[in-house]
Amino acid sequence: MASQFGESLLALVFPSRCVLCKQELRQSLVGGICGDCWCTLESWTGSVCTRCGLPLAANVDTPKFLCADCRRSGYPFDAARSFGVYGGSLRAAVLELKFHGHEGLGTRLGRLLLQPWMALEVAACFEGPALIIPVPLHRSKERERGYNQATVIARGLWRTLRDLNRAASFRFERRFLVRWRSSAPQSGLSLHARQENVRGAFAVVAPERVEGRDVVLVDDVMTTGATASACTSALKRAGARRVAVLTLARATPQFPDLAPVCPSWNPARRPDCPLAAVDRRTPPRT
Ligand SMILES: [Zn+2]
Numbered sequence: 001m002a003s004q005f006g007e008s009l010l011a012l013v014f015p016s017r018c019v020l021c022k023q024e025l026r027q028s029l030v031g032g033i034c035g036d037c038w039c040t041l042e043s044w045t046g047s048v049c050t051r052c053g054l055p056l057a058a059n060v061d062t063p064k065f066l067c068a069d070c071r072r073s074g075y076p077f078d079a080a081r082s083f084g085v086y087g088g089s090l091r092a093a094v095l096e097l098k099f100h101g102h103e104g105l106g107t108r109l110g111r112l113l114l115q116p117w118m119a120l121e122v123a124a125c126f127e128g129p130a131l132i133i134p135v136p137l138h139r140s141k142e143r144e145r146g147y148n149q150a151t152v153i154a155r156g157l158w159r160t161l162r163d164l165n166r167a168a169s170f171r172f173e174r175r176f177l178v179r180w181r182s183s184a185p186q187s188g189l190s191l192h193a194r195q196e197n198v199r200g201a202f203a204v205v206a207p208e209r210v211e212g213r214d215v216v217l218v219d220d221v222m223t224t225g226a227t228a229s230a231c232t233s234a235l236k237r238a239g240a241r242r243v244a245v246l247t248l249a250r251a252t253p254q255f256p257d258l259a260p261v262c263p264s265w266n267p268a269r270r271p272d273c274p275l276a277a278v279d280r281r282t283p284p285r286t
């Protein structure tokens, strides 16, 4: 009660604004996003590829349907799922997390990963304690940004599982996987170039602690799956049993990014924003 009163008083004296629509927040909220914007973060409810989680433009009745990529070659991970499609408010929130220092927003967004995790068939087969591991940034990049966005998202998922009394079934291990080679941004590269760009970029620090474990690999966005595949290969070389990939968003050409759902959000209004000049159709970095 006292802390609620203190929070309201603080919000009155130092009003903060929603990180997406910039309307004044009546109370300080974790992640700094207003209720209206939070409600516009849409999960994907349509059909997906059973393996890689690619959202499909049409609903399919075929059980265990696989997309063309999964039928052709497949990915090294056992399954992947995303909360939603990379567009609208979800895209805006990811960009705020990555480029505007809204670390707390990442922890709140990470809670959204419970939904795709619960819907994942392979999740029922995971034996605990499974390791929750974020896709790492190279240390120079993490130093520059001040945090790894995948780590804060993974922390949000971990806290949600802990709140559901599932803590004994999971361990949050943020330092088991490292990116020891810095590589060029994935943005704008072809699938083959992306695969080459991240090949051998990741390593497991303590293989004996990964051997025989099931792993939940967490990232912000999955585009071609090249980064998730490179991380999975390193984890499986270290002896990981199963790897499931969870991301907030899936970027796919079937669903080109549309205008933000939150009408007042516009990166171009922020002159300091590196995204102001970015073509909206450019795939994000993965
Ligand atoms: Zn808002």
Ligand SMILES: [Zn+2]
Binding pocket: 049, 050, 051, 052, 053, 054, 066, 067, 068, 069, 070, 071
């Ligand atoms: Zn697929």
